[in-house]
Amino acid sequence: MSTPPTGVPDRLTGLVHALRAHGLSIGTGESVDAGRALEVIGFTDRERMREALAATLLHKETHRTLFDRVFDLYFPLTAGPDEGVTAEEFDTAALRERLAAALAADDRPALTRLAGEAVGGLGGYGSAPDSDGWSSYQTLARLRPETLLARVRAMLRETAADDPDFTDRLTDDEIRRRIEAFRERVRTEARRRVAERQGRDRVARRAVAGTADGVDFLLAGRAQLEELRTTVRPLARKLATRLAARRRRAARGRIDLRRTLRGSLSTGGVPMRPVLRRRRPGRPELVLLCDVSGSVAGFANFTMLLVQALHDQFGRLRVFAFVNQVDEVTDLIARGAADPAGLGARILEEAELTGWHGQSDYGTALGEFAERYADAIGPRTAVFVLGDARTNMSDPNVPALKLIADRARRIHWLNPEQPSLWSTGDSVALTYAELVEMHPCRNARQLGELIGRLLPV
Numbered sequence: 001m002s003t004p005p006t007g008v009p010d011r012l013t014g015l016v017h018a019l020r021a022h023g024l025s026i027g028t029g030e031s032v033d034a035g036r037a038l039e040v041i042g043f044t045d046r047e048r049m050r051e052a053l054a055a056t057l058l059h060k061e062t063h064r065t066l067f068d069r070v071f072d073l074y075f076p077l078t079a080g081p082d083e084g085v086t087a088e089e090f091d092t093a094a095l096r097e098r099l100a101a102a103l104a105a106d107d108r109p110a111l112t113r114l115a116g117e118a119v120g121g122l123g124g125y126g127s128a129p130d131s132d133g134w135s136s137y138q139t140l141a142r143l144r145p146e147t148l149l150a151r152v153r154a155m156l157r158e159t160a161a162d163d164p165d166f167t168d169r170l171t172d173d174e175i176r177r178r179i180e181a182f183r184e185r186v187r188t189e190a191r192r193r194v195a196e197r198q199g200r201d202r203v204a205r206r207a208v209a210g211t212a213d214g215v216d217f218l219l220a221g222r223a224q225l226e227e228l229r230t231t232v233r234p235l236a237r238k239l240a241t242r243l244a245a246r247r248r249r250a251a252r253g254r255i256d257l258r259r260t261l262r263g264s265l266s267t268g269g270v271p272m273r274p275v276l277r278r279r280r281p282g283r284p285e286l287v288l289l290c291d292v293s294g295s296v297a298g299f300a301n302f303t304m305l306l307v308q309a310l311h312d313q314f315g316r317l318r319v320f321a322f323v324n325q326v327d328e329v330t331d332l333i334a335r336g337a338a339d340p341a342g343l344g345a346r347i348l349e350e351a352e353l354t355g356w357h358g359q360s361d362y363g364t365a366l367g368e369f370a371e372r373y374a375d376a377i378g379p380r381t382a383v384f385v386l387g388d389a390r391t392n393m394s395d396p397n398v399p400a401l402k403l404i405a406d407r408a409r410r411i412h413w414l415n416p417e418q419p420s421l422w423s424t425g426d427s428v429a430l431t432y433a434e435l436v437e438m439h440p441c442r443n444a445r446q447l448g449e450l451i452g453r454l455l456p457v
Contacts, residue, residue, distance in 0.1 A: 011075060012034060012035060012038070012053075015074040015075075017201070018204035021205050022205075022211060022214060023445060024059075025059065030056055033056040034052070034053050034056040046077065062211060062212070070208055073192060077112060090121030095114065095121070095143070096145075096148065098110075099118075099145060100151045101155070103152045111181070112185055115189045118143050118186055118189075119136070122139045123135050123138050123190055123193075133194055136186050136187040136189075136190035136191075140183055145179050146179055156175075157171075191203055212228050212444065213231060213443060213444040214443050214444075214445055216416075216442050217298055217416045218295050218417065218442070220298055225298045228298075228302055228444055229305065229340045232302070232305045232309055232340065233309060235444070236306055236309030239310060239448060239452050239455075240313055244313075283313065283314055286314045286316070286318075286384070287318050287319075287376050288303070288317075288318070288384050288386065289365075289383065289384070289385045290303070290319065290386040290387070291322060291386060292344065292347055292348065293323040294360070296386070296388050298344075299386065301343050301344045301347075303384075305343065306447070313455070315380070320373065320376075321347050322353055322365035323354045323358065323359070324353070324358075324360060325352055325364070326365050326372065327351040328351075329351050332350060332351065360387070360390065360391070361392065362389060362390075362391045362396060362397070363394050363397030364397070366400040367397045369400070369404065370403045370404055374407065377407040377408045378408075381407075381408050381409055382409055382412070384412050385412070385413045385414070388415055389415060389422070389429035390427050390428075398431065398435065401436065405435050410437075411436045411437070412450075412454050413432060413433070413437065415438055415440055416442055417442075418440060418442060439454075
């Protein structure tokens with residue numbers, strides 16, 4: 001077995017700790033396996049090291065993007081401090097020409113070198129040339145690789161087939177893929193340079209985007225929300241299994257003390273055979289009341305899709321959406337399961353959710369729900385309210401929420417904001433929390449845990 005180079009054990013340990021900090025479950029056994037795998041394959045081929053560590057540490061393919069970004073920090077292609085030059089001294093036009101040629105040839109080693117040159121020449125900020133930091137955003141904004149598509153296409157057109165229009169479409173898709181791969185190389189290089197100055201552990205935790213289920217709902221972009229939607233079905237299956245197990249345990253019932261003691265008379269007062277009070281069969285009812293305005297819409301839409309996927313677990317499921325008016329969207333959610341990306345737009349288009357203004361108004365919405373849809377709530381009903389409880393300075397209408405809480409079996413409020421913000425600005429979350437259980441629910445991981453724990457059986 002080869003002897004690991006100096007620092008490799010510390011880098012491997014740091015890699016594992018960083019992945020754990022992003023929510024990946026990596027045990028001691030997997031860490032030991034990773035070390036043994038490196039001993040077997042050696043340390044000369046970086047890509048073989050990457051694949052070996054991925055195979056031993058990861059449990060899901062969806063974690064691979066996160067792993068690759070963290071791996072590039074702890075086992076970078078290049079290492080050591082990097083000097084930059086001012087943007088004025090850098091020949092951006094010459095770099096763009098070389099970049100176009102490398103993209104046309106799909107020369108990956110050259111693209112990696114060009115990414116390093118681009119960050120060094122265009123990405124430095126602070127006291128350049130000894131820069132205080134490196135920015136991939138600044139680099140890409142100055143280099144503008146996406147504008148090279150026509151130039152690269154012209155270089156590739158010499159090998160075009162008989163159908164130039166069809167070939168151009170295929171070529172454009174391939175060029176865009178190569179450009180995006182180059183952009184990712186620039187981001188990797190910028191993170192590496194920052195890590196050399198600020199420390200790998202710090203950058204791995206703060207500057208590397210985590211897995212989709214750990215992304216803050218209020219900060220998630222379109223691509224992250226799209227990735228989240230692909231997790232709805234697997235998460236629903238996992239929660240359904242958990243709920244079914246809870247229901248089986250609950251069906252056994254609690255001990256009937258009176259009948260148990262009566263039966264113990266035949267054994268001298270020793271309760272040898274506990275008698276259980278059987279629960280009546282039946283499935284709980286669930287009502288969702290969702291704010292679909294502004295930044296909380298992504299949170300509400302994801303939750304509605306998740307609960308719809310669990311509809312078999314409930315005797316009745318009804319979903320209501322609001323901005324400043326309430327409308328039932330149960331049928332829209334059922335039809336939207338086949339096209340989750342357009343669900344939010346369909347709800348806003350087909351449901352009557354706004355009056356004379358487009359801002360959320362919890363007081364008016366709660367009052368209208370209590371007046372129009374009180375029959376949706378009964379003694380077996382659990383109510384989940386989804387929203388940030390920001391009223392835009394309107395009346396919070398606490399009596400309406402109290403009426404809903406009194407009619408329901410239980411009520412929970414899932415708030416996508418962190419608790420430290422619940423008492424700021426126009427938030428009345430703490431006021432509502434005096435009547436209902438208010439739970440912070442900032443990402444899909446927390447949502448899955450809350451749904452599994454709070455849903456009635």
